Amino acid sequence: MTHLNGKVTLVTGATRGIGKGIAIGLGEAGATVYITGRTLDNTNSEISGSLKDTQAAVEQAGGICIPVTVDHSDDEQVRLLFERIENEQNGQLDLLVNNVFSGVQALRENQRKTFWECEPSLWDATNNVGLRSHYIASIFAARMMVKRQQGLICTISSWGGMSQIFSAAYGAGKAACDRLAADIAVELKPHNIASVSLWPGIVGTEQISQLADEMATENTPDPKNSVFTDHYNWESPLFTGRVIAALTSDANIMRRTGKVQIVAELAQQYGIVDQEGNIPPSLRSLKFLIPAALPSLRKYSSLIPDIKVPWSLLLLTTLKSPQI
Known part of the structure; x- marks a missing residue:
């Protein structure tokens, strides 16, 4: 190019x-x-x-x-x-x-x-x-x-x-x-x-990768942060x-x-x-949001439609970033 x-x-x-x-x-x-x-x-x-x-x-x-x-x-x-x-x-x-x-x-x-x-x-x-x-x-x-x-x-x-x-x-x-x-x-x-x-979206920079490694080794990892620790959709x-x-x-x-x-x-x-x-996928796509909220569904991610959530509804999502 x-x-x-x-x-x-x-x-x-x-x-x-x-x-x-x-x-x-x-x-x-x-x-x-x-x-x-x-x-x-x-x-x-x-x-x-x-x-x-x-x-x-x-x-x-x-x-x-x-x-x-x-x-x-x-x-x-x-x-x-x-x-x-x-x-x-x-x-x-x-x-x-x-x-x-x-x-x-x-x-x-x-x-x-x-x-x-x-x-x-x-x-x-x-x-x-x-x-x-x-x-x-x-x-x-x-x-x-x-x-x-x-x-x-x-x-x-x-x-x-x-x-x-x-x-x-x-x-x-x-x-x-x-x-x-x-x-x-x-x-x-x-x-x-x-x-x-x-x-x-979630970008695998040096600092984010280090953070993910730290969270993965925690004694009591927070399940809501799993989207950041398993490199899914990075x-x-x-x-x-x-x-x-x-x-x-x-x-x-x-x-x-x-x-x-x-x-x-x-x-x-x-x-x-x-x-x-x-x-x-876009961070407001169902293909991103559903597996992020329900990690057990990630293995079925190929079946989730790539539908974009309207901006107004995006405010209602539960996707959160990890504590850093």
Whole structure:
């Protein structure tokens, strides 16, 4: 796949996880991929992943990768990042993927606590390098894209913006990500620039895999979390990357602007498969929801129809994320 040859893209927070998978997916399609993160070389064995690791994977997939060390809590570093891209690429930026998120450790440290038992600092730990950094990056990206009257901004969000998972700070942040994508879409539409919010499913990142292993070894595992521990219907990080590559080359992308899009549903529409050749079901599909609620039915999953639950009813589902 080389349909993104000549396209300039930026993925924030790409040392590991979904960000790394997105960068590889764009590389597969032939894009030039700028990636950001705080770790250039992995010199600490306790830290999984680095910008150079991702760069090697993107180049192996066929793309051009340019790693840039950036702390997204520092607005000046972000400004300089976009200034560099503008100078190096003659003002061209076709895609921004707002992915960077640094709240995982804080969420894990406050697991099983109510919001009032947590320190107020949990809000900043969850939403500073996350929601706020998405807003800042979108500003600088829009300034470049408006000059060329084209572009796409994808903001990685979560169904946590609709249904309570992890914490109140997390949920509020993800709901705000969805609203951010929708509101900037209104202002960008006259300039032929699209903005979408993307919901991946359960993605088998390094951290989620570690979490699943921890839950699987618990003395009293919670049955409701079994969907997270047996890898059922997991998506790879590359799956989201392939979908974003398809979005970037979609000539009719403006029909999606301002909307929340579920990664698995876009994959079905574009005919995209995951790295194992499968297409995971949408997280609002009966094929996903019924086995998640009733693990005993998973062996009959092939018989469950792939019917999408309306958004209004999705609020009533019992699907919950594990405590982290």
